[in-house]
Amino acid sequence: MTRHTKQRETILRILRSTRSHPTADWIYEEAKKEIPHISKGTVYRNLRVLQENGQVSELNLDGTVSRFEAKRQNHYHFRCERCGRVFDVDEPVDTKLDRKVAKRTGLRISCHQLEFRGLCQDCQHEQTGRRE
Amino acid sequence: MTRHTKQRETILRILRSTRSHPTADWIYEEAKKEIPHISKGTVYRNLRVLQENGQVSELNLDGTVSRFEAKRQNHYHFRCERCGRVFDVDEPVDTKLDRKVAKRTGLRISCHQLEFRGLCQDCQHEQTGRRE
DNA sequence: TTAGGTGCAAAACCTTTGCCATCCC
DNA sequence: GGGATGGCAAAGGTTTTGCACCTAA
Numbered sequence: 625m626t627r628h629t630k631q632r633e634t635i636l637r638i639l640r641s642t643r644s645h646p647t648a649d650w651i652y653e654e655a656k657k658e659i660p661h662i663s664k665g666t667v668y669r670n671l672r673v674l675q676e677n678g679q680v681s682e683l684n685l686d687g688t689v690s691r692f693e694a695k696r697q698n699h700y701h702f703r704c705e706r707c708g709r710v711f712d713v714d715e716p717v718d719t720k721l722d723r724k725v726a727k728r729t730g731l732r733i734s735c736h737q738l739e740f741r742g743l744c745q746d747c748q749h750e751q752t753g754r755r756e
Numbered sequence: 757m758t759r760h761t762k763q764r765e766t767i768l769r770i771l772r773s774t775r776s777h778p779t780a781d782w783i784y785e786e787a788k789k790e791i792p793h794i795s796k797g798t799v800y801r802n803l804r805v806l807q808e809n810g811q812v813s814e815l816n817l818d819g820t821v822s823r824f825e826a827k828r829q830n831h832y833h834f835r836c837e838r839c840g841r842v843f844d845v846d847e848p849v850d851t852k853l854d855r856k857v858a859k860r861t862g863l864r865i866s867c868h869q870l871e872f873r874g875l876c877q878d879c880q881h882e883q884t885g886r887r888e
Numbered sequence: 889t890t891a892g893g894t895g896c897a898a899a900a901c902c903t904t905t906g907c908c909a910t911c912c913c
Numbered sequence: 914g915g916g917a918t919g920g921c922a923a924a925g926g927t928t929t930t931g932c933a934c935c936t937a938a
Contacts, residue, residue: 625912625913625916625917626917626918627911627912627913627916627917627918628912628913629911629912629917629918629919631918631919632918647902648902648903649902661919661920661921662919662920663919663920663921663922664902664903665903665904665905665919665920665921665922666918666919666920668902668903668904669904669905669918669919670918670919672904673918689901689902690902690903702857702861702863702865705866711863713857713861713863715853715856715857721847722872724847725834725845725847725872726874729834729845730877731834731843731845731872731874731875731876731877732874732875732880733834733872733873733874734837734873734874734875735872735873735874736870736871736872736873737870737871737873738868738869738870738871739868739869739870740854740857740863740865740867740868741865741866741867741868741869742858742863742864742865742866742867743863743864743866744863745862745863748864757891757892757938758892758893759891759892759893759936759937759938760937760938761892761893761894761936761937763893763894764893779927780927780928781926781927793894793895793896794894794895795894795895795896795897796895796896796927796928797894797895797896797897797928797929797930798893798894798895800927800928800929801893801894801929801930802893804929805893821926821927822927822928
């Protein structure tokens with residue numbers, strides 16, 4: 625059975641209170657503010673448990689570092705090619721597409737992830753700047 | 757300026773001759789058959805140069821390991837959640853979607869990546885089996 | 889000639905894991 | 914009580930980098 629612990633609850637709460645699709649490391653730093661002795665291993669282990677529970681999902685369409693978000697209704701993302709930030713896009717998810725492709729290919733399709741790429745509004749107006 | 761070298765040419769040729777979306781390590785092993793003393797650093801460096809040239813693109817599908825492919829016309833992918841393999845899907849890319857979302861959001865969108873998730877045909881018929 | 893490229897090995901990074909103490913049910 | 918979880922540190926695996934030596938243009 626999976627138990628309630630302060631660590632797990634804190635990690636989930638942090639994820640639910642941000643729209644920033646953070647990395648494990650950022651979550652770790654945030655969690656440390658509440659639980660100073662929390663360890664990275666704990667963060668990673670809990671992120672995995674929460675994924676298995678279906679409460680968290682991992683975004684991996686780009687980049688070497690994994691990013692996480694509290695699971696909500698499926699939605700699309702936008703990733704800025706300059707600053708690396710990830711935003712939600714409120715374009716409705718095309719679920720018909722899954723059925724259509726499944727039927728034609730014989731694959732069993734459970735969902736799809738879609739990520740737009742380009743320049744966010746901040747980066748369109750900046751000539752220089754750091755990546756985060 | 758970027759030069760032509762045997763190493764770079766070999767890496768690109770290997771990528772162009774497969775549809776398997778290989779990892780850097782697999783490319784390294786293949787390249788070693790032709791250039792026994794090639795190093796992994798060279799493979800990684802060239803994959804990056806080829807990406808900057810727009811000849812190769814990187815897929816970060818399952819978190820830790822990057823996978824690469826020779827750049828072709830934009831297309832969608834399917835990833836099997838059981839065996840981890842990646843397939844191309846020949847569903848036409850919806851380029852109108854980029855313009856539509858760009859117009860509504862003010863983001864500058866250059867493209868989008870889409871990945872279906874589910875079970876491939878092999879894994880639908882197997883009860884057990886290893887992930888590759 | 890010379891800036892870019894290579895090989896090698898070490899470093900850097902992110903993530904996982906072993907071990908033992910601790911905590912939740 | 915006993916299995917699940919946490920903290921710590923070490924291990925694991927991928928990618929990057931420093932450096933001295935090449936090599937294509």
